[in-house]
Amino acid sequence: MSAKKLIAANWKMNGSRALVEAVVQQLTYLSPDVDVLLCPPATLLPLFPASRHYALGAQNLSEHEQGAYTGELSASLISETGASYVLVGHSERRQYYGETDQLVCLKMQQAVSSALTPVLCIGETLAERQQENTEQVIAKQLAAVYASHPELLANSVIAYEPVWAIGTGESATPEQAQATHAFIRKQLAQYDAEAAAKVRILYGGSVNAANCNALFAQADIDGALVGGASLKPSEFMQICQSAKD
Ligand code: PEP
Numbered sequence: 001m002s003a004k005k006l007i008a009a010n011w012k013m014n015g016s017r018a019l020v021e022a023v024v025q026q027l028t029y030l031s032p033d034v035d036v037l038l039c040p041p042a043t044l045l046p047l048f049p050a051s052r053h054y055a056l057g058a059q060n061l062s063e064h065e066q067g068a069y070t071g072e073l074s075a076s077l078i079s080e081t082g083a084s085y086v087l088v089g090h091s092e093r094r095q096y097y098g099e100t101d102q103l104v105c106l107k108m109q110q111a112v113s114s115a116l117t118p119v120l121c122i123g124e125t126l127a128e129r130q131q132e133n134t135e136q137v138i139a140k141q142l143a144a145v146y147a148s149h150p151e152l153l154a155n156s157v158i159a160y161e162p163v164w165a166i167g168t169g170e171s172a173t174p175e176q177a178q179a180t181h182a183f184i185r186k187q188l189a190q191y192d193a194e195a196a197a198k199v200r201i202l203y204g205g206s207v208n209a210a211n212c213n214a215l216f217a218q219a220d221i222d223g224a225l226v227g228g229a230s231l232k233p234s235e236f237m238q239i240c241q242s243a244k245d
Helices: 017-027 042-047 075-080 091-096 101-113 126-130 134-146 150-155 174-189 193-198 212-216 233-242
Strands: 005-010 034-039 055-058 085-088 117-122 157-160 201-204 223-226
Touching: 005 157, 005 201, 005 233, 017 042, 017 233, 034 085, 034 233, 042 055, 075 101, 085 101, 101 117, 101 134, 101 150, 117 134, 117 150, 126 134, 134 150, 134 174, 150 193, 157 174, 174 193, 174 201, 174 212, 212 223, 212 233, 223 233
Parallel strands: 005 034, 005 223, 034 055, 055 085, 085 117, 117 157, 157 201, 201 223
Antiparallel strands: none
16 A cells, blocks of 8 residues: 555546646645646647646557557657656557557556556456456456566556446445455565555546545555546546545
8 A cells, every 4th residue: 555645637538738727727736645647648748847746647658669650659759758657458448459468568568668657457347247257357467467577566556447437427336446456456466565565556437526535545545547537627636635645
Protein backbone atom coordinates (compact mmCIF):
# COMPACT_ATOMS: atom_id res chain seq x y z
CA MET A 1 0.00 0.00 0.00
CA SER A 2 1.37 3.38 -0.96
CA ALA A 3 1.26 6.40 1.34
CA LYS A 4 0.07 8.90 -1.24
CA LYS A 5 -2.84 8.10 -3.52
CA LEU A 6 -2.63 8.53 -7.28
CA ILE A 7 -5.63 9.77 -9.26
CA ALA A 8 -5.22 9.23 -12.99
CA ALA A 9 -7.43 10.70 -15.71
CA ASN A 10 -8.00 8.79 -18.93
CA TRP A 11 -9.58 11.20 -21.40
CA LYS A 12 -9.72 8.51 -24.10
CA MET A 13 -10.43 10.14 -27.52
CA ASN A 14 -12.01 13.21 -25.92
CA GLY A 15 -10.88 16.67 -24.96
CA SER A 16 -9.79 19.92 -26.52
CA ARG A 17 -7.55 22.91 -25.96
CA ALA A 18 -10.37 24.41 -23.87
CA LEU A 19 -10.56 21.35 -21.61
CA VAL A 20 -6.79 21.45 -21.08
CA GLU A 21 -7.10 25.06 -19.91
CA ALA A 22 -10.06 24.31 -17.63
CA VAL A 23 -8.36 21.33 -15.97
CA VAL A 24 -5.05 23.15 -15.51
CA GLN A 25 -6.96 26.00 -13.89
CA GLN A 26 -8.84 23.67 -11.49
CA LEU A 27 -5.73 21.76 -10.47
CA THR A 28 -3.95 24.95 -9.43
CA TYR A 29 -5.83 24.62 -6.14
CA LEU A 30 -4.91 20.97 -5.59
CA SER A 31 -3.50 19.83 -2.27
CA PRO A 32 0.02 18.36 -2.43
CA ASP A 33 -1.23 15.29 -0.49
CA VAL A 34 -2.38 13.56 -3.66
CA ASP A 35 -0.61 12.70 -6.91
CA VAL A 36 -2.46 13.41 -10.14
CA LEU A 37 -1.77 11.97 -13.58
CA LEU A 38 -3.46 13.32 -16.71
CA CYS A 39 -3.62 11.10 -19.81
CA PRO A 40 -5.21 13.15 -22.61
CA PRO A 41 -4.91 12.27 -26.30
CA ALA A 42 -1.20 12.50 -27.17
CA THR A 43 -1.66 15.58 -29.40
CA LEU A 44 -2.80 17.59 -26.37
CA LEU A 45 0.19 16.66 -24.17
CA PRO A 46 2.41 19.58 -25.29
CA LEU A 47 -0.36 22.06 -24.43
CA PHE A 48 -0.01 21.38 -20.70
CA PRO A 49 2.34 23.72 -18.88
CA ALA A 50 4.88 21.97 -16.64
CA SER A 51 3.38 21.89 -13.15
CA ARG A 52 4.01 20.48 -9.70
CA HIS A 53 0.28 19.70 -9.50
CA TYR A 54 0.20 16.89 -12.04
CA ALA A 55 2.19 14.47 -14.14
CA LEU A 56 1.32 13.66 -17.75
CA GLY A 57 0.88 10.35 -19.52
CA ALA A 58 -0.02 8.90 -22.91
CA GLN A 59 -2.78 6.34 -23.42
CA ASN A 60 -0.80 3.89 -25.53
CA LEU A 61 2.65 3.34 -27.05
CA SER A 62 4.27 1.24 -29.73
CA GLU A 63 6.03 -2.01 -28.88
CA HIS A 64 8.81 -0.91 -31.26
CA GLU A 65 11.62 1.49 -30.50
CA GLN A 66 11.43 3.36 -33.83
CA GLY A 67 10.99 2.78 -37.57
CA ALA A 68 8.44 2.36 -40.32
CA TYR A 69 5.30 2.07 -38.17
CA THR A 70 2.99 4.73 -39.58
CA GLY A 71 0.74 6.34 -37.02
CA GLU A 72 2.47 4.83 -33.99
CA LEU A 73 4.19 6.64 -31.11
CA SER A 74 7.35 5.29 -29.51
CA ALA A 75 8.16 5.58 -25.83
CA SER A 76 10.89 8.14 -26.53
CA LEU A 77 8.54 10.33 -28.62
CA ILE A 78 6.09 10.27 -25.73
CA SER A 79 8.85 11.20 -23.27
CA GLU A 80 9.78 14.19 -25.39
CA THR A 81 6.29 15.67 -24.94
CA GLY A 82 6.98 15.92 -21.20
CA ALA A 83 4.95 12.83 -20.32
CA SER A 84 6.35 10.46 -17.72
CA TYR A 85 3.64 7.77 -17.67
CA VAL A 86 1.78 5.66 -20.21
CA LEU A 87 -1.33 3.47 -19.98
CA VAL A 88 -0.65 -0.05 -21.21
CA GLY A 89 -3.22 -2.73 -22.06
CA HIS A 90 -6.37 -0.70 -21.45
CA SER A 91 -9.36 -2.99 -22.03
CA GLU A 92 -10.43 -0.87 -25.02
CA ARG A 93 -7.02 -1.55 -26.61
CA ARG A 94 -7.34 -5.25 -25.82
CA GLN A 95 -10.92 -5.41 -27.10
CA TYR A 96 -10.90 -3.13 -30.19
CA TYR A 97 -7.27 -3.36 -31.29
CA GLY A 98 -6.56 -6.99 -30.49
CA GLU A 99 -3.82 -6.32 -27.95
CA THR A 100 -2.71 -9.63 -26.51
CA ASP A 101 -0.94 -10.28 -23.21
CA GLN A 102 2.26 -10.84 -25.19
CA LEU A 103 1.99 -7.44 -26.91
CA VAL A 104 1.21 -5.79 -23.58
CA CYS A 105 4.42 -7.29 -22.15
CA LEU A 106 6.49 -5.84 -25.03
CA LYS A 107 4.90 -2.42 -24.50
CA MET A 108 5.66 -2.58 -20.77
CA GLN A 109 9.32 -3.23 -21.57
CA GLN A 110 9.46 -0.35 -24.07
CA ALA A 111 7.92 2.02 -21.54
CA VAL A 112 10.32 1.20 -18.73
CA SER A 113 13.36 1.25 -21.02
CA SER A 114 12.49 4.87 -21.90
CA ALA A 115 11.88 5.81 -18.26
CA LEU A 116 8.11 6.03 -18.67
CA THR A 117 6.12 4.54 -15.79
CA PRO A 118 3.59 2.12 -17.27
CA VAL A 119 0.11 1.89 -15.80
CA LEU A 120 -0.75 -1.74 -16.51
CA CYS A 121 -4.52 -2.13 -16.97
CA ILE A 122 -6.05 -5.50 -16.14
CA GLY A 123 -9.55 -6.76 -15.45
CA GLU A 124 -12.18 -9.34 -16.22
CA THR A 125 -15.22 -9.18 -18.48
CA LEU A 126 -18.76 -9.65 -17.17
CA ALA A 127 -18.88 -13.21 -18.51
CA GLU A 128 -15.58 -14.04 -16.82
CA ARG A 129 -16.86 -12.69 -13.48
CA GLN A 130 -20.15 -14.57 -13.82
CA GLN A 131 -18.20 -17.76 -14.46
CA GLU A 132 -16.17 -17.00 -11.31
CA ASN A 133 -12.99 -16.70 -13.32
CA THR A 134 -11.96 -13.23 -12.14
CA GLU A 135 -8.87 -14.36 -10.23
CA GLN A 136 -7.75 -16.73 -12.95
CA VAL A 137 -8.01 -14.00 -15.62
CA ILE A 138 -6.14 -11.47 -13.53
CA ALA A 139 -3.43 -13.94 -12.53
CA LYS A 140 -2.85 -14.70 -16.22
CA GLN A 141 -2.67 -11.01 -17.19
CA LEU A 142 -0.14 -10.34 -14.42
CA ALA A 143 1.92 -13.45 -15.16
CA ALA A 144 2.17 -12.50 -18.84
CA VAL A 145 4.23 -9.47 -17.80
CA TYR A 146 5.88 -10.17 -14.49
CA ALA A 147 6.72 -13.90 -14.66
CA SER A 148 9.30 -13.19 -17.35
CA HIS A 149 10.10 -9.60 -16.29
CA PRO A 150 9.74 -9.25 -12.51
CA GLU A 151 12.07 -6.25 -12.59
CA LEU A 152 9.28 -4.21 -14.25
CA LEU A 153 7.14 -4.32 -11.12
CA ALA A 154 9.18 -1.80 -9.14
CA ASN A 155 8.52 0.72 -11.92
CA SER A 156 4.84 -0.07 -12.52
CA VAL A 157 1.44 1.18 -11.48
CA ILE A 158 -1.41 -1.36 -11.73
CA ALA A 159 -4.97 -0.38 -12.63
CA TYR A 160 -7.66 -2.93 -11.85
CA GLU A 161 -10.51 -2.13 -14.21
CA PRO A 162 -13.33 -4.68 -14.40
CA VAL A 163 -14.46 -4.38 -18.02
CA TRP A 164 -18.13 -4.50 -16.97
CA ALA A 165 -17.64 -1.37 -14.86
CA ILE A 166 -15.93 0.80 -17.48
CA GLY A 167 -18.19 3.52 -18.82
CA THR A 168 -21.31 1.73 -17.61
CA GLY A 169 -22.13 3.75 -14.49
CA GLU A 170 -21.93 0.48 -12.54
CA SER A 171 -18.84 0.60 -10.33
CA ALA A 172 -17.56 -2.45 -8.49
CA THR A 173 -18.56 -2.26 -4.83
CA PRO A 174 -15.77 -1.20 -2.46
CA GLU A 175 -15.73 -4.76 -1.07
CA GLN A 176 -15.50 -6.36 -4.53
CA ALA A 177 -12.70 -3.99 -5.52
CA GLN A 178 -10.81 -4.48 -2.25
CA ALA A 179 -10.99 -8.27 -2.53
CA THR A 180 -9.53 -8.16 -6.04
CA HIS A 181 -6.87 -5.61 -5.14
CA ALA A 182 -5.73 -7.79 -2.23
CA PHE A 183 -5.57 -10.75 -4.61
CA ILE A 184 -3.51 -8.70 -7.09
CA ARG A 185 -1.03 -7.69 -4.40
CA LYS A 186 -0.71 -11.29 -3.25
CA GLN A 187 -0.11 -12.49 -6.81
CA LEU A 188 2.51 -9.82 -7.40
CA ALA A 189 4.37 -10.80 -4.22
CA GLN A 190 5.50 -14.00 -5.89
CA TYR A 191 7.43 -11.93 -8.47
CA ASP A 192 8.90 -9.27 -6.13
CA ALA A 193 7.58 -9.14 -2.57
CA GLU A 194 9.10 -5.76 -1.74
CA ALA A 195 7.76 -4.08 -4.88
CA ALA A 196 4.35 -5.73 -4.44
CA ALA A 197 3.96 -4.19 -0.98
CA LYS A 198 4.62 -0.73 -2.40
CA VAL A 199 3.08 -0.80 -5.88
CA ARG A 200 0.10 1.50 -6.35
CA ILE A 201 -3.00 -0.42 -7.37
CA LEU A 202 -5.65 1.91 -8.80
CA TYR A 203 -9.31 1.03 -9.20
CA GLY A 204 -11.01 2.04 -12.44
CA GLY A 205 -14.60 1.66 -13.62
CA SER A 206 -17.29 4.33 -13.24
CA VAL A 207 -15.49 6.19 -10.43
CA ASN A 208 -17.20 9.48 -9.63
CA ALA A 209 -17.41 12.08 -6.87
CA ALA A 210 -20.22 10.16 -5.17
CA ASN A 211 -18.60 6.73 -4.93
CA CYS A 212 -14.89 7.54 -4.59
CA ASN A 213 -14.76 8.03 -0.82
CA ALA A 214 -15.90 4.50 -0.04
CA LEU A 215 -13.44 3.09 -2.59
CA PHE A 216 -10.51 5.12 -1.21
CA ALA A 217 -11.27 3.87 2.32
CA GLN A 218 -10.24 0.34 1.30
CA ALA A 219 -6.82 -0.86 2.43
CA ASP A 220 -5.50 -1.93 -0.96
CA ILE A 221 -7.01 0.81 -3.13
CA ASP A 222 -4.23 3.32 -3.75
CA GLY A 223 -6.11 5.64 -6.07
CA ALA A 224 -8.26 5.59 -9.18
CA LEU A 225 -8.15 5.59 -12.95
CA VAL A 226 -11.03 7.84 -13.96
CA GLY A 227 -12.56 7.98 -17.44
CA GLY A 228 -15.86 9.83 -17.91
CA ALA A 229 -15.69 11.88 -14.70
CA SER A 230 -12.20 13.14 -15.58
CA LEU A 231 -13.75 15.16 -18.43
CA LYS A 232 -15.64 17.29 -15.90
CA PRO A 233 -12.99 19.50 -14.28
CA SER A 234 -14.81 20.27 -11.04
CA GLU A 235 -15.90 16.66 -10.46
CA PHE A 236 -12.39 15.43 -11.23
CA MET A 237 -11.02 17.94 -8.75
CA GLN A 238 -13.48 16.66 -6.11
CA ILE A 239 -12.28 13.09 -6.69
CA CYS A 240 -8.66 14.25 -6.30
CA GLN A 241 -9.47 16.08 -3.09
CA SER A 242 -11.24 12.99 -1.71
CA ALA A 243 -8.02 11.03 -2.10
CA LYS A 244 -6.10 13.20 0.34
CA ASP A 245 -4.85 11.24 3.33
C1 PEP B 1 -11.39 4.02 -18.12
O1 PEP B 1 -11.60 4.24 -19.29
O2 PEP B 1 -10.25 3.67 -17.77
C2 PEP B 1 -12.49 4.18 -17.16
C3 PEP B 1 -12.33 3.73 -15.95
O3 PEP B 1 -13.64 4.79 -17.61
P1 PEP B 1 -14.93 5.24 -16.73
O4 PEP B 1 -14.41 5.93 -15.50
O5 PEP B 1 -15.69 6.13 -17.62
O6 PEP B 1 -15.64 3.98 -16.37
